[in-house]
Amino acid sequence: MDLPIVLDRASGVPLAVQVADGLRDAAAGRALRPGDRLPSTRALATTLGLSRTVTAAAYDQLLAEGWVEGRVGAGTYVTAVPAGIRPTTARRPVARTEVPRAGGGIEYSLRPGRPCIAALDRAMWRRAWRAAAEPEPDDAPRPDGLPEFHTAVVEHLLRHRGLAPADVLTTAGTSAAVAELARLLPAGATVAVEEPGYRRAVSALRAAGLRIVAVPVDDDGLVVEAIPAGCAAVYTTPAHQFPTAVRMAATRRVALLERAREEDLLVIEDDYDGELRYDVAPLPLLAALAPEHVVHLGTASKIVSPTLGVGWAVAPPSLLAAWRDLRSRTGTRPSPAGQRVFAALAAGGDLSRHLRRLRRELRERRDLVLAAAGRAGWCAHGDPAGAHLVLRPRVAGEPVPERAVLAAARERGVDVDGLAEHHDGDPRISGLVVGYAAGSRADLRAALALLTRG
Template sequence: MELPPLHLDRNADRPLAVQLADALRAVTAGGTLRAGDRLPSTRELAATLGVSRTVTAAAYDQLLAEGWAVGRRGAGTFVVGAPAGPPAHPRPATPPPPAGRRRSGVVSLRPGTPCLEALDRAAWRRAWRAAADPAPDVGPDPVGLPAFRAAVVEHLLRHRGLAADPAQVLATGGSTAAVAELARTLPAGARVAVEEPGYQRAVAALQAAGLTVLPVPVDAAGLVVEALPPGLAAVYCTPAHQYPLGARLSAARRLALVERARTDGFLVIEDDYDGELRYDVAPLPLLAALGPDVVAHLGTTSKLLTPTLGAGWLVAPPAVRAAVLGLRDRTGMRPVRAGQRVFVAFAAHGDLARHLRRLRRELAERRAAVAAAVHAAGHLLEGDAAGAHVLVPLPDAAAERTVIDAAAARGVDLDGLARHHAGRPGRSGLVLGYAKPPRAELERGLAVARDVLALGAR
């Protein structure tokens, strides 16, 4: 099929392969390319665009990894498809890019903590000093500092490919705090689907608001969309890096989820808790980019920097933002501005971008060390090359408990899959986190994990 003109800016900071993948994804989402259309070969497209074949091959690899395209041996590369456009609210135009405490001595390999060893402490101190320069606030702010919302917009555009406007952004206290706020805007007793296994703090926040939580299974392609029950008010999910299994929601299921949300009239709560942290391909596009009319996107600084900031963001349809602001007005809830100011200062002179590059390198090396230890013990691991945890499947709950207890006896705190279920556990295994310990402690912890896995049931 003949492609429409694809513009690549050779003077831009973004690599040509990333620009090309974005352009192909855009013409797919816009309907110019349809499901089943065959893409040109990498050689043909390279000749047409006047770039090297390395560029086109990398762009195709990205689309294949995301599931937007599929390769067929001997036939070529074909488009998977894209959803229809929003029925009422058009997507905003893309703006131009602006110039748990544990015992002392115990090594924790639990997930959910940031990698402080990658943080440049000099940059961190500069950000706190700069955050203290403005005069103290004299009144409450339910929306969030304008500078913080602008910094979030730049961050989302550069690192998550989401075009937003500062007016669309609300500051939050982090992802879980935002889930709690969204939950309180839904009718009492409303039905909300959650991933099973999944993030139990989000489940608790939904239940605390008086909502009915319905677990929905997750497999290697993420949330099983066809298993969603009828009559839902919302679906909570972690599509970029499912917590705790580590899978990503396939492109086909992303499209199906957005279309189902539009058809059934429910809200998709997209928790992008560590979506910036991928090591194999570029971060995957957000559900909010596919369905800005039905998706509430949540982000947080907790995994990128530290929970110390207590800062996050919400990008959602106008009615959802209005409902959250109404709740804040009635209850007096306000996002804390100190963390917002530090985030702004940290991002102002490129320290945030440098930190993200350093963090990705550090976590990629740590993940490789985890994989080596697990494989040396004769086990497999699951989960994308992303984030800060992996899953080590185990045959049953008894094996899971045996391995955890054996590691605890040797001073290493491991996490089991059992506690990540809202109902009766359907799978067993270890959820190995590798961000928290300093390198020397990580090596000691992995040596113990390797030993107990090798001796435990397989």
């Protein structure tokens, strides 16, 4: 079958998206009709001069949208052509100019923490929201969370994080969960946190009247031997440390959990983007190694969207009981709407397909950052995971002060993060914390060109 698919390899639009758009266009123009058999992913890849990974991703997207279906042993077939369809490429906004607006101002943001909405299939998104609207409205609060959400989270953790929890509590995200946990710790207790570390978590702990002690982070993660005696809890981001982007070494994990057992420490494991790893399978979760001493926190914000406003906690039974009691006394409860959408995404397999697309997209975006840093002679730091890494600018082989690079970037219209603002005290290490998930690829390329310009 000769399909009229035209690819623009110089475009910032991913090739898989272009292939999917081309197939939609062919259906809209009646070159494809319901019942037609599509070429195999391998055959189409050969015809277009692409890798099979690209064509498989395009078919995954069309399968998720319901345009095509796979028949075991028979191939992939067109099932329907929705009326009034328009190619998604036409709806994609034109990339913004690389030149800052006259009079200054920020044109691009490379700050970390925002998800990759560009990888989110809109048909999948709308389908999940429609499914979430089907149940009748609740007439009573559900402080514990919805059973269907718990089922989806248990399956998600087992499949993507290797954790088989006996019980799950719904949260409004990791930051909100830390704030709730802080109220369950003894008044005035000491909590060890990573330095540099996640400032929102530190603020939530401090706002509850807890004493904060900063513990340094190096290339192997949290320096466990630097945790002082007498702490009630330790807050850590072991899978992809925020903001240094390193992974806690296996020996450090063992040492931390040994101290937790010996000193009855509570370890708060913030796994905010643990599903996003691109080289090998991640190390086992702390919660899987010592469930009696670890609270595992996850969120849908980084893998789907903060629009859902949901996350999850896995914790020792006694702590979960105290947490539920706190909610019954305070009326705190997460919104059910986002839980229903997440459950709908998981139920039809859309969530797993989305995660595959997301990992491919973020891996390729990370490569763009590394390439830009290499051309500029800058050093890059961080594991192949998540949606941010650390760049250390250099000129003629010599390091450039973080503050000077940040100021120059802002003058060019690029907002980027520095490690200094993630310290509780005087900065100990420096570098740029570059997020690469938000916006389009064209935006990312433009921002990187301005950031690394000599």
